[in-house]
Amino acid sequence: MRKVVSSGQPTIKEIAKRLNISVSTVSRALHDHHSIGLKTKARVKELAAELNYERNQTAVYFQQGKTFTIGILLPELSEAFFSSAISGIEDTAYSNNYTVLLGQSHDDEDREKQIIQSMKQHRVDGCIVSIGKNTRNYEHFEMLRQARIPVVFFDRVPDLPNIHAVSVNLESGTIQAVDFLLKKGHRVIGMINGPEQLVASKERATGYIKALRKHRLKYDPELIVNADLTAAGTDSAMEYLLSLKRKVTAIVTFNDYVAMDAVQYALKRKLEINKDITFVSYANTPVSGYTAFPPAASVEQFPYEQGQAATNMLLSLLNGEHPLNDYTNTIMESQLVIHNR
Amino acid sequence: MRKVVSSGQPTIKEIAKRLNISVSTVSRALHDHHSIGLKTKARVKELAAELNYERNQTAVYFQQGKTFTIGILLPELSEAFFSSAISGIEDTAYSNNYTVLLGQSHDDEDREKQIIQSMKQHRVDGCIVSIGKNTRNYEHFEMLRQARIPVVFFDRVPDLPNIHAVSVNLESGTIQAVDFLLKKGHRVIGMINGPEQLVASKERATGYIKALRKHRLKYDPELIVNADLTAAGTDSAMEYLLSLKRKVTAIVTFNDYVAMDAVQYALKRKLEINKDITFVSYANTPVSGYTAFPPAASVEQFPYEQGQAATNMLLSLLNGEHPLNDYTNTIMESQLVIHNR
DNA sequence: GTTATCCGCGCAAGCGTTTGCGTAACACCT
DNA sequence: AGGTGTTACGCAAACGCTTGCGCGGATAAC
Numbered sequence: 001m002r003k004v005v006s007s008g009q010p011t012i013k014e015i016a017k018r019l020n021i022s023v024s025t026v027s028r029a030l031h032d033h034h035s036i037g038l039k040t041k042a043r044v045k046e047l048a049a050e051l052n053y054e055r056n057q058t059a060v061y062f063q064q065g066k067t068f069t070i071g072i073l074l075p076e077l078s079e080a081f082f083s084s085a086i087s088g089i090e091d092t093a094y095s096n097n098y099t100v101l102l103g104q105s106h107d108d109e110d111r112e113k114q115i116i117q118s119m120k121q122h123r124v125d126g127c128i129v130s131i132g133k134n135t136r137n138y139e140h141f142e143m144l145r146q147a148r149i150p151v152v153f154f155d156r157v158p159d160l161p162n163i164h165a166v167s168v169n170l171e172s173g174t175i176q177a178v179d180f181l182l183k184k185g186h187r188v189i190g191m192i193n194g195p196e197q198l199v200a201s202k203e204r205a206t207g208y209i210k211a212l213r214k215h216r217l218k219y220d221p222e223l224i225v226n227a228d229l230t231a232a233g234t235d236s237a238m239e240y241l242l243s244l245k246r247k248v249t250a251i252v253t254f255n256d257y258v259a260m261d262a263v264q265y266a267l268k269r270k271l272e273i274n275k276d277i278t279f280v281s282y283a284n285t286p287v288s289g290y291t292a293f294p295p296a297a298s299v300e301q302f303p304y305e306q307g308q309a310a311t312n313m314l315l316s317l318l319n320g321e322h323p324l325n326d327y328t329n330t331i332m333e334s335q336l337v338i339h340n341r
Numbered sequence: 342m343r344k345v346v347s348s349g350q351p352t353i354k355e356i357a358k359r360l361n362i363s364v365s366t367v368s369r370a371l372h373d374h375h376s377i378g379l380k381t382k383a384r385v386k387e388l389a390a391e392l393n394y395e396r397n398q399t400a401v402y403f404q405q406g407k408t409f410t411i412g413i414l415l416p417e418l419s420e421a422f423f424s425s426a427i428s429g430i431e432d433t434a435y436s437n438n439y440t441v442l443l444g445q446s447h448d449d450e451d452r453e454k455q456i457i458q459s460m461k462q463h464r465v466d467g468c469i470v471s472i473g474k475n476t477r478n479y480e481h482f483e484m485l486r487q488a489r490i491p492v493v494f495f496d497r498v499p500d501l502p503n504i505h506a507v508s509v510n511l512e513s514g515t516i517q518a519v520d521f522l523l524k525k526g527h528r529v530i531g532m533i534n535g536p537e538q539l540v541a542s543k544e545r546a547t548g549y550i551k552a553l554r555k556h557r558l559k560y561d562p563e564l565i566v567n568a569d570l571t572a573a574g575t576d577s578a579m580e581y582l583l584s585l586k587r588k589v590t591a592i593v594t595f596n597d598y599v600a601m602d603a604v605q606y607a608l609k610r611k612l613e614i615n616k617d618i619t620f621v622s623y624a625n626t627p628v629s630g631y632t633a634f635p636p637a638a639s640v641e642q643f644p645y646e647q648g649q650a651a652t653n654m655l656l657s658l659l660n661g662e663h664p665l666n667d668y669t670n671t672i673m674e675s676q677l678v679i680h681n682r
Numbered sequence: 683g684t685t686a687t688c689c690g691c692g693c694a695a696g697c698g699t700t701t702g703c704g705t706a707a708c709a710c711c712t
Numbered sequence: 713a714g715g716t717g718t719t720a721c722g723c724a725a726a727c728g729c730t731t732g733c734g735c736g737g738a739t740a741a742c
Binding site: 011 | 698
């Protein structure tokens with residue numbers, strides 16, 4: 001028989017042989033099992049330390065059918081929102097002795113499926129997923145369910161029944177945002193929203209409407225425009241909004257980047273920011289503080305905290321503290337942050 | 342004997358039993374081994390598909406002593422530079438059928454050690470590491486070497502002999518930056534550099550000096566100041582530079598964030614940007630394009646590409662295409678990007 | 683017709699660890 | 713002396729998969 005890999009690493013078998021005891025005794029000694037005598041324990045531990053013994057986790061994973069690993073699948077690792085979320089996930093996973101396996105889908109459904117497949121083969125204990133923009137088919141997640149691998153979705157949550165999810169309620173933040181503008185005296189408030197099918201866009205829209213209703217103001221559908229989040233899309237959205245008969249004095253933009261594009265456009269049109277026109281946005285990107293005209297306020301979406309919450313939910317699922325079939329949808333509140341300058 | 346986990350997942354044993362053949366035949370059939378008859382292969386594959394068989398990777402990993410997993414250890418997952426790098430690493434790992442295990446050190450040496458330890462126990466095949474700011478002790482990497490786990494360092498590379506590394510040569514970019522300023526007529530050029538012990542700081546400084554020498558200009562040490570990269574630190578650096586007898590008309594800042602802070606300071610001092618004072622910087626952060634006064638140029642450091650290069654290097658080490666003890670230090674050239682507005 | 687060749691498959695070991703159970707040895711109580 | 717515990721350890725199976733080797737039978741070569 002060929003020895004596949006010699007790796008050199010000492011095993012419990014090695015320790016057992018040298019000490020003339022059985023491997024089971026060594027294993028138990030290293031785990032501080034009560035049925036092992038103190039002197040034996042000491043001898044084992046001493047030799048283990050001397051040999052630089054390190055337990056072969058792959059063997060344990062295999063034997064236990066558990067890997068203490070969670071898979072995390074996101075559209076884009078380099079996006080600020082997601083990279084903060086990863087940070088939150090890794091931190092709480094780390095402090096619970098879990099490790100994190102990473103994959104990015106680039107919003108490609110096929111790649112998403114392949115990554116899920118690979119994580120399943122890797123026998124991750126659970127997954128945290130933010131789905132891609134174009135994902136319409138959810139059979140890969142159905143496979144995970146069948147394999148009894150729990151999944152917690154976050155932020156970009158699929159429209160499915162019976163899932164575990166963590167997301168942020170943008171409605172509340174939007175209401176705060178519109179409230180803020182109304183209190184400043186604005187009456188004609190535009191909104192540059194994102195693609196219609198996105199849940200996030202819907203929440204923004206309903207928040208906007210609810211805020212107006214709260215103040216007994218009429219909602220004018222003309223004031224909401226769906227854009228594609230590119231600079232060009234923002235430009236035409238701005239062009240449209242500024243062309244309306246009713247003079248728009250404030251605009252809620254989909255995120256800080258859109259806001260910055262919109263500001264550029266407004267400047268070209270010789271509008272004075274915060275006077276002729278005021279912007280409120282989402283994400284609260286720190287860098288917007290460096291711009292000449294940051295949005296007057298921005299809705300914080302707490303990516304780090306969402307990552308933490310999703311991980312905690314997954315861990316309680318894994319620990320059995322929470323039944324797998326008790327589907328919970330944790331919704332965090334977003335919060336308007338006012339930039340005073 | 343207690344059955345540890347029933348998991349429900351079918352195994353090759355199951356397939357073998359149903360087909361009345363041996364497990365070895367099943368295994369080989371699934372691997373398209375030449376010594377298995379075509380009809381048997383077909384039968385096996387059919388049943389495997391029907392049962393939704395999926396190979397238990399943990400068993401394979403264990404048996405082969407290889408996990409097709411690479412560990413990546415970075416100071417901060419949420420920093421733009423590193424998250425781009427992660428993206429590059431994940432992409433090339435993915436297309437080579439490797440998966441990626443993640444850990445962040447938060448620049449804490451102890452945590453760095455623990456993560457390395459955990460990755461070692463996880464039996465990752467190799468590691469890609471960017472060390473923490475405060476790491477002075479490298480014994481954890483020495484342990485990896487002893488365990489024959491190859492490590493490729495990138496960007497933040499320790500000052501050790503005999504390591505594999507990928508980094509970007511900031512000297513060339515700095516020379517380009519200073520060249521750029523000289524051509525624009527600037528003669529008194531300041532530099533807000535980072536902490537002295539950082540290699541990156543040293544490279545910036547030598548690049549600066551070399552560029553001046555190239556143009557037969559005298560180097561005035563007073564013009565380089567080391568700062569701590571905080572807004573306050575930048576302010577005092579600016580105060581110092583602007584207080585010099587020789588009038589500084591251009592400043593090279595450590596990165597775009599420092600540049601933005603410096604711009605704010607200059608504005609407070611009623612200086613006109615790009616007229617009284619011009620800034621050139623590093624990182625080429627896209628967001629700086631939105632600011633009122635972005636640096637006139639910025640040295641691109643190619644984090645995504647560095648990630649790719651590091652991964653490719655590690656993979657060729659793992660595939661034996663490159664001997665482990667042939668230490669290579671790939672240095673990519675940074676490149677000045679001029680922002681025309 | 684004998685020998686060499688190849689095809690198709692099974693046997694069994696082995697990867698490192700955990701763990702239920704069995705069992706000596708000894709002490710204690712009655 | 714017999715019974716009941718307790719302590720300290722060993723035996724061996726099991727997790728799922730890969731792979732060197734052996735072997736019977738069919739085919740080809742001489």
